[in-house]
Amino acid sequence: xxxxxxxxxVGGGIIGCSVAYYLAKKGVKVIVIEKKKGLSFxxxxxxxxxxxxxxxxxxxxxxxxPSLEIYRNLSQEIGYDVDYENTGSLVCSVxxxxxxxxxxxxxxxxxxxxxxxxxxxxxxxxxxxTLGGDVVAGVEEQEGGIMNPFKVNYGFAYAARKLGTxxxxxxxxxKIERDKNRIxxxxxxxxxxxxxxxxxxxxxWASQIGKMVGISIPVRPRRGQIxxxxxxxxxxxxxxxxxADYLTTAFDLxxxxxxxxxxxxxxxxxxxxxxxxxxxxxGSSRDFADYTTRVTMQTIRYLAKRAARxxxxxxxxxxxxxxxxxxxxxxxDGLPILSRLNSPRNFVIATGHAGEGxxxxxITGKLISELITEKxxxxxxxxxAFSRFKGLN
Amino acid sequence: MHKRVHDIICRCEEITExxxxxxxxxxxxRTADEVKRLTRAGMGLCQGRTCALLVEKxxxxxxxxxxxxxxxxxxxxxxxxxxxxxLAKKEEKxx
Numbered sequence: 001x002x003x004x005x006x007x008x009x010v011g012g013g014i015i016g017c018s019v020a021y022y023l024a025k026k027g028v029k030v031i032v033i034e035k036k037k038g039l040s041f042x043x044x045x046x047x048x049x050x051x052x053x054x055x056x057x058x059x060x061x062x063x064x065x066p067s068l069e070i071y072r073n074l075s076q077e078i079g080y081d082v083d084y085e086n087t088g089s090l091v092c093s094v095x096x097x098x099x100x101x102x103x104x105x106x107x108x109x110x111x112x113x114x115x116x117x118x119x120x121x122x123x124x125x126x127x128x129x130t131l132g133g134d135v136v137a138g139v140e141e142q143e144g145g146i147m148n149p150f151k152v153n154y155g156f157a158y159a160a161r162k163l164g165t166x167x168x169x170x171x172x173x174x175k176i177e178r179d180k181n182r183i184x185x186x187x188x189x190x191x192x193x194x195x196x197x198x199x200x201x202x203x204x205w206a207s208q209i210g211k212m213v214g215i216s217i218p219v220r221p222r223r224g225q226i227x228x229x230x231x232x233x234x235x236x237x238x239x240x241x242x243x244a245d246y247l248t249t250a251f252d253l254x255x256x257x258x259x260x261x262x263x264x265x266x267x268x269x270x271x272x273x274x275x276x277x278x279x280x281x282x283g284s285s286r287d288f289a290d291y292t293t294r295v296t297m298q299t300i301r302y303l304a305k306r307a308a309r310x311x312x313x314x315x316x317x318x319x320x321x322x323x324x325x326x327x328x329x330x331x332x333d334g335l336p337i338l339s340r341l342n343s344p345r346n347f348v349i350a351t352g353h354a355g356e357g358x359x360x361x362x363i364t365g366k367l368i369s370e371l372i373t374e375k376x377x378x379x380x381x382x383x384x385a386f387s388r389f390k391g392l393n
Numbered sequence: 394m395h396k397r398v399h400d401i402i403c404r405c406e407e408i409t410e411x412x413x414x415x416x417x418x419x420x421x422x423r424t425a426d427e428v429k430r431l432t433r434a435g436m437g438l439c440q441g442r443t444c445a446l447l448v449e450k451x452x453x454x455x456x457x458x459x460x461x462x463x464x465x466x467x468x469x470x471x472x473x474x475x476x477x478x479x480l481a482k483k484e485e486k487x488x
Contacts, residue, residue: 037423037424037464038422038423038424038426038427039427040427040430041426045430150430150431151431154420154427154430154431157420158419158420161421167421169423227477227480229477230438230474277433282477295469295470300480301480301481301482301483303480304477304478304480304481305481307477307481308477308478308481314477315476315477315478315481316476316477316478317476317477318438318474318475318476318477319471319474319475319476319477319480320437320438320440320471320474321440321469321470321471322469322470322471323469
């Protein structure tokens with residue numbers, strides 16, 4: 001069967017659905033192709049759903065800030081409640097030696113215009129009695145928030161569908177046909193779709209789509225494992241708590257690979273989010289295991305051990321589910337790829353968001369829609385251009 | 394909204410049949426995993442061990458397919474709830 005679309009989006013994750021929504025809002029006819037039976041089956045459906053603004057550095061910070069802005073009113077905009085809550089975040093440490101890193105972090109964040117404050121351990125425990133005696137100090141930031149990633153993903157899809165977007169599920173892209181400079185159609189296992197643009201939002205699978213147009217996209221799956229607990233009463237002040245390892249090792253691939261500490265080598269840095277239901281999700285980890293989404297006992301043990309130090313109360317709490325997901329990780333520099341190619345010139349890449357896909361989904365959709373329908377984007381995306389991988393292509 | 398007890402499909406999370414059918418229609422859901430993610434049916438302490446078959450039956454009715462054609466919800470460890478302190482413990486066999 002032959003079909004026609006203005007834009008074919010490959011991937012029904014949070015990025016693909018956001019792109020579809022912002023395009024549909026401009027009157028563009030979009031078809032989203034997803035190989036799984038439903039949406040949100042990759043990294044979008046296997047994360048903790050939070051944006052701790054204080055963790056981001058430029059150039060990602062320049063996208064995270066406006067994305068968070070969009071989140072504040074997203075539920076009203078798309079007509080579906082995505083459970084966004086302005087919880088702020090707390091980055092804290094159980095290691096005296098990290099104290100200078102936290103002081104430096106505070107200075108740096110203030111220069112970037114993020115309102116943060118350093119709070120000593122005893123004061124932290126007064127404000128939040130669930131924090132353990134080992135916690136030395138913490139840095140609070142009030143702009144960040146948490147949201148339900150499934151609801152954001154399906155909310156964008158719901159709003160896009162109302163605007164005429166079609167979703168083709170259980171479809172695999174088999175071939176991308178082109179003439180000299182442009183893609184002409186996308187061939188799936190069931191139909192051929194003639195199109196003016198293709199957006200590659202295939203996440204951890206994006207390099208496979210890239211190959212179909214003869215380019216090498218340096219993105220590979222990076223596994224993250226998560227523990228979910230039963231419900232607990234809501235914390236008083238902080239429901240998004242992070243390990244200060246985020247400031248030193250978690251975002252640094254070299255630090256993770258060089259470390260002598262087996263926990264750091266598995267990329268374990270505590271990230272604790274209490275959902276509005278009271279369940280805690282305990283993360284985070286990062287390792288390369290091809291496309292395996294199994295959990296490993298070694299990583300789960302480190303996650304559990306670390307959680308018990310930050311919040312000893314969690315020790316006697318039941319875990320009800322363990323799972324893993326695959327982040328699309330750009331192994332050249334860890335940054336997203338938001339870019340329109342020169343050849344084929346109607347091929348657009350929107351992936352490589354690593355652990356920031358949920359945070360960056362709204363702004364990514366908005367900017368990619370601008371990239372396709374207008375000549376420029378409202379925020380510069382030069383830092384995320386595909387042309388930075390000169391040696392690879 | 395007042396929930397009638399006999400309408401509840403997922404007892405752990407107290408999710409009603411009406412909520413499940415509503416989500417399937419609103420979002421064109423086809424799988425038990427999607428229903429779980431959007432309604433929380435099967436996300437509670439028993440992880441769907443009680444309600445999974447009922448949810449699959451509802452999806453089959455809503456989508457005019459046989460129950461055997463409905464993609465079942467993914468099962469993940471642990472088989473039963475297990476305390477975080479036990480997960481944190483090193484097994485004795487290990488060095």
